[in-house]
Amino acid sequence: MKRMKVIASLALAATMLFGLVGCGGGADKAASSDSTDSAAATQEVSDEGKVLNIYCWNEEFKNRVTDHYSDYTETGSDLAEDDNGDVAGTVEGKIGDVKVVWHITPSKDNAYQNNLDEALLNQADASDDDKVDLFLVEADYALKYVDTDATMSVEDLGITDEDTKNQYQYTKDVMTDSNGVLKGLSWQGCPAALIYNRDVAKEVLGTEEPDEVQEYVKDWDTYRETAKKMKDAGYYMTATANDSYRVFSNNVTTPWVDADKNIQIDDNIATWVEMSKEMVDAKETTSEAMWEDQWKTGFYPEGKVFNYFGPAWLFNFSMGADDEGSVANSGRWGLCVGPQSFFWGGTWICGATGTDNAGLVGDIMKTMTCDETVLTEIVNDDDDFANNSVVMENFANDESYQSEILGGQNPNKIFCEGVKNIDLSNISSYDQGCNEKFQEAMKNYFDGNASYEEALEQFYDKVEATYPALSH
């Protein structure tokens, strides 16, 4: 028997907000009323804040704001005048009279979420200048915040459906709570596709043209046949089995966790296991983890890897494009849609319930994610894939937009094609842990150290330790 005691951002936040308006007596009533509306009532008054607290795990968003939100100026901090004049301890900035404080905690060991959770749970008691105003989340755990009253609906922040109509649906799926309320927005889309080595394609498949290569990887059966060809020619299909994981996990028909908090294995995930085991056994790929050395071998011709799966940021920034002799540096990667479209990565902006700067938070969100001029700037300056179909269609049809890494191909054509099909309605707040632990546990199966059932048992153990609320 688990009795649920919801630590109510809802009750507490409502109490606090009404306190601000000056009718504390009504707090109890407000607390028992429906949560989603309570924030709306207060939005106008809670805009007097002197300090804007932003929680994030790295400097990506800070750089975007610095470059593209014109009212923001960096003021640095006292630390800037350290012995070495050039040390920029830029922890603070300014928008008008409002001081902006960036709280950057690395995501390593869950430190970011721990820190944010504590701040959000203390939100009601915190003084105005210490309240979280805006925070960032990733898709894998977005629902954890979105499906609570810790996040404000974007409507309450003054952003209309009209403003967001050109944003890609999947980016809104991620941020929609179980009542269908949109709780956060992103400036970027991260549609991903199949990245293949043109030289290998030419040698083994006899063509390097994206449209023709696509025929060899158009569905998973064909993909497997091609993998066999690659193996016979001395190439790995992918560097690791986990490369294809997200393609499957982003296309599930059931979420990892059902309404009764039972863990369920989607058919698509099971298919990935089956396919990967066969491929590892056939030495068409390896069981290693991504981001490690084995995974990186394919960035170079000696690595003998045919393809990766990933979005623009992967080939632009993570595959050794600056390194002479790498496949990326010689512009020998190609891009095609692959067996299924999916997405990988991305950062979303949320407004924190209880913020004393709702107007400013709304304006930052709107400018950074809805303003097409800003978004076009972001694509041009930062190579992001902007979260706006109109902007991106323009880039897709722009013959002058070419990627040297892809041998002159315009990746946006492929991405724009794929991004429409991404369906993220089946996510849960536990995806991060489930995805991680599943890949981890299955490695034992791929390596032959455990049977599928044993590996699955291990997965359940670990997930249930990570999320005690779950069972199977």
Add this chain to the structure above:
Amino acid sequence: MSNSKNNAVIKYNRWGYIFLIPFATAYIIFQMIPLITTIYNSFFENYRDGLTIIGPNFIGLENYKTLLESGKLLTYAKNTLIMWVMGFVPQIVFSLLLAAWFSDPALRLKGQRFFKTVIYLPNLIMASAFSMLFFTLFSNVGPINSILVGTGILKESYQFFNHVWSTRALIAFMNFVMWFGNTTILLLAGMLGIDTSLYEAAEVDGANATQIFYRITLPLLKPILLYVMITSLIGGLQMFDVPQILTSGSGDPVGSSMTLIMYLNMHLYSKNYGLGGALSVLLFIITGILSLIIFKAMGYEKGVKK
């Protein structure tokens, strides 16, 4: 006369309390209170589900039952002990050997200062950085495999992290490299406390190096050896950083390098105060028993009484 002396002793002994105050205060604030909270929590169901806090609901010994019934605890305790022993045995052997050499007046090793200084250096590298290096070195495409394949010792690269014993051995080896210098320094510092005239006398009496080591060095080192054993055991039971980073937190293959603290860490991750608290208490009990065994085995009781 004896009366006045007693008074003096009592007067002095009051200082015993005074000197204990800083330690006691800091201990109560920073460790006792958190510890009591931990024990208290172990009787409750209390964890996070996202931003929702479940509990605390009093559930008695339910958490302990859950832990003991799953049987995982035993497996992870076994893993931890195996890896500790694998690292500790070479560590104590090498440390004693080095300490014996360094202290052997007949051997007159040159460059002692250099060697003594060098052995502790690995401990200065952050465990996480050290593990990163190891992971790179021993990966399938790493230099160790390149050498083994290149020289024809192996036909194809050996996947060190996909096999139970090679993973455990690497973890033990890392612990050995990181900590044997520490142990040697402790033993050396202990040896410096030994009166050198004892060695000289023994040498004059015609004792050889082995005899000096067993008859003089070892017995006099007993208090420090006991300290080394106990701290190494505590360190071993707390083993976390190295296996955590080397196996990316998985404790694989098939959980064979998952240690007790890694297991605890999984519960801390979810802020499972209840189950985590119960696990902490069990860990405390396990460590207590093991330490007691060592204290007894080393005949420490006598020392205390004296």
Add this chain to the structure above:
Amino acid sequence: MEQTNMKASKGMNIHLRRIISYVVLILITIMCLVWFYILFINSTRSHAELNRGFTVVPSTYLLTNLQNVLHGTLPILTGLRNSIIVSVISAVLCTYFSTMTAYAIHVYDFKGKRIAYTFILAVMMIPTQVTALGFIKLVGNIGLDDHLGALFLPSIAVPVTFFYMKQYMESTLPLSLIEAARIDGANEFYTFNRVCLPLMKPAVAVQAIFTFVSSWNNYFIPALVLHSDEKKTLPILIAQLRGADFLKFDMGQVYVTIAFSIFPVIVVYLLLSKYIVGGVTAGGVKG
């Protein structure tokens, strides 16, 4: 005749043993230093080069990496300052008060002494991670959140260091010395500071190194306690570098920061190690 023979064989024996010792010591030295070499090599290489795998030859990016780190947005120098503050104060507090506590138990005879001693030995076994969550809660309650004090104040009470000091006193601090000081009219504080502490120098140096190094490399607790950039210590900044987004992710910078953060520890170690390897104790103990 017989005697000279024996001497000769003993000499041979020593000679052989010496060779073996040197061979083993050299191997061990290599095993200890190779990591620093690899770290150095890696910090001279660019991110792209690091991606390609491992080499034994240094590259040319050391200064570039270092400049990227120093000109980057992470306050590395502040981190260095914070790490030094925390580690130095921890080492001082820990060694001083542990010695004092051990002194209390070793020298005095008071009611409850056995209990206090047994208690400290018992709690020594508690893994630090066990109390971490309670500790964080407490830190928040007493207003030490995001304060360096939360990191060094607890080092006043470290049972393991106490235990070491106590063990060390047993073999090197004769009570007669204390008695003598009393007869000379010294008060107890004076005796502790001027008679006991100097005798404990090697032990203090050893524990100071251990404490300094472990708090220098500590990540777990600081990551939970420190939030603002001006308070962060080096391990957190390294984690932040490793967690940087794909645009800025640069292993070269990570390695150079690791190398950079190891230097101060090596300096402290070399400074203190002379007490350990030099043999300062000789003299005080005899008698």
